[in-house]
Amino acid sequence: MTDSVKLDAKVSRRSLLKGAAGIAGLAAGSGAITGFPYVHSAEPKVLRYLGTGVNEGDLIGQQCFKDTGIKIEYISATTDDVTKRVVTQPNSFDVLDTEYFSLKKLVPSGNILGLEAKKIKEFNNITPVFTKGQLPNGKKIGDQGTAPWKVLYLEGANSKNFSKTATDYVTLIPTVYNADTLGIRPDLIKRPITSWAELLNPEFKGKASILNIPSIGIMDAAMVIEATGQHKYADKGNMTKEEIDLTMKIMTEAKKAGQFRAFWKDFNESVNLMASGETVIQSMWSPAVTKVRSMGIPCTFQPLKEGYRSWASGFCISKATTGPKLEWAYEFVNWFLSGWAGGYLNRQGYYSAVLSTAKANMTADEWGYWMEGKAAVGDIKAPDGSLLEKAGAVRDGGSYEDRMGSVACWNAVMDENDYMVRKWNEFIAA
Amino acid sequence: MTKDRNSLIAWLQAGPMMLVFSAFFLLPLVFVTIVSAWDYNEYEMLPALSFRGYTDTFEGCIAQLPDLCTILKTYAKTVKLCFLTWAITLTIGFTIAYFLAFHVRSKTWQIVLSLLCTIPFWTSNVIRMVAWVPLLGRNGLVNQGLIDLGLIKVPLEWLLFSEFSVVLAFVHLFTFFMVVPIFNSMIRIDPKLIEAAYDAGATGFQTLVNIIIPLAKPGIVIGSIFVITIVMGDFVTIGVMGGQQIASAGKIIETRLNALQFPAAAANAVILLGITIVIISALTRLVDIRKEL
Structure with a gap:
């Protein structure tokens, strides 16, 4: 005593x-x-932040320290390695930055804390994309795959089950998301591209690519196959064994016919393939397109009529985080949603989860270009000040409503994941 | 008495290495083998005996006959790449070692030239591989050069993201592992033996086949073990240089690990280990390394 x-x-x-x-x-x-x-x-307030690097950045860490006094220690790993670490070493991090589709593996492991919604100041301002599966204007969006609203709530604080209805306990507080599509080289293709089916068009034989991360690659493959009219999936993000077989059969035939120049796994690989002209059409991520463009090479993140494949990530907290650390973790999540970080992410071409606070941290011109699909009035700059687009440019795919409203499916972990991974290995070996 | 003493000292000398070896190699290997027989679900290993990792791996191997199943195809490809790399690194490595050992007289130059062989290792593996793209790519230096010379009209596609580029990168990386042990064996060859062969009227080729190769065998086998074990387990080089389109035994393990299917990954690791051990023990049958050292 x-x-x-x-x-x-x-x-x-x-x-x-x-x-x-x-x-x-x-x-x-x-x-x-x-x-x-x-x-x-x-003691100094330090949080260990495990993630893939999308939300990370020295600028975010510095600003957070300035505003809250919390020092962020980044632990960066690939999507797969992050998941592995959460399952095997829950004590090695406090805040986890991960995607909704990983939750199907993380939540049953019991290593993730159910977050109290009432402690998140902006929770009720989070875009209804996450809570209801609809745009702010009420338009419903695609729910195939592991859509965030299917795995947003837990049944209780210590539950390992997802709740179908809203509860006070949240699995993952959303921060950033985007709608992905194919990247193309308009200067080398020289004609309009409007469908995912073009990825398998023999015209691009030896010049196409798809990403070699099974859980995401198979979704792109499904978008392509559905676009060619060969099969209509009940849920692209949860295929039956027969559907997996069919998908892989069509992709294997294309691979054997020499359709693909290479597969890519890493952000930089995708940039290299596109920038060097080895590929002219491929699965791609938004910042990779921006990177190619900033090298002075034309590259378009092409909107397609079948819609986008979307992903979303945010923050979980480790169950091993307790006491004041837990309070700091809440403070950090609240800071992240309070606007500065949202504006920072929006300016990179991502979308922030709380739109109102991000808007307050962007100029009207930036908001118009990135979010409303308007032509830029002045030059559009990246967060580091480098030139991204000249005045007059319009964002690929247009406004937030146009892009997020056309989402067809979400990154997913399927019930038949084990079978799918084996079939993917077979595809690579073929 | 002295015999006992000697053997005690020998044990003491070998002791530390043995401890490290058991704790950080043998023990983990035992764990991997045990885990390989477990069951698993989406997010955890289930410690119940199930040979699912193995049965899944060989799925369809009988049903698909005479076509090869995934695992056999993968191993056929891995062994093929391994053999090509081995044959080429051996030829080049042997030649370089021969040059260093018998044509370079001064010790200083021998050291300087051996160090030159390490230059490829001065940059990171990934950077070295990325650098192949501007060289071998569709619009790369080699293709541009050949087109400018008028030798070809359309760029050669097989230069990059092909078995050719994989083997090329392997050879570039691992020839050094052949050079060092072979060179090491060659400088121990008594020059008098070569003089004697010359005096007895042997041609250069006869000397090579009857004197140098047999005496350099331990070096050749050690170099081969290095190259074969590294190439059999590789997934990074094959991934990057093969454009992720070429399967390898290591790649299968990586994919399984990334899907959190640890027992399946362990089963594949055990299979790979078994096959590599068979190849290595076949090699050591040819030469008893312990006797030759």
């Missing part, structure tokens, strides 16, 4: 000396819950 009293006295003196009202306030607030937060509150 005496020990803890002494400790309290010593530490509160230290925090008085520091005089940081914010820290003291937080310490006082959490003190009621845990009983001994003073010891930690005087």
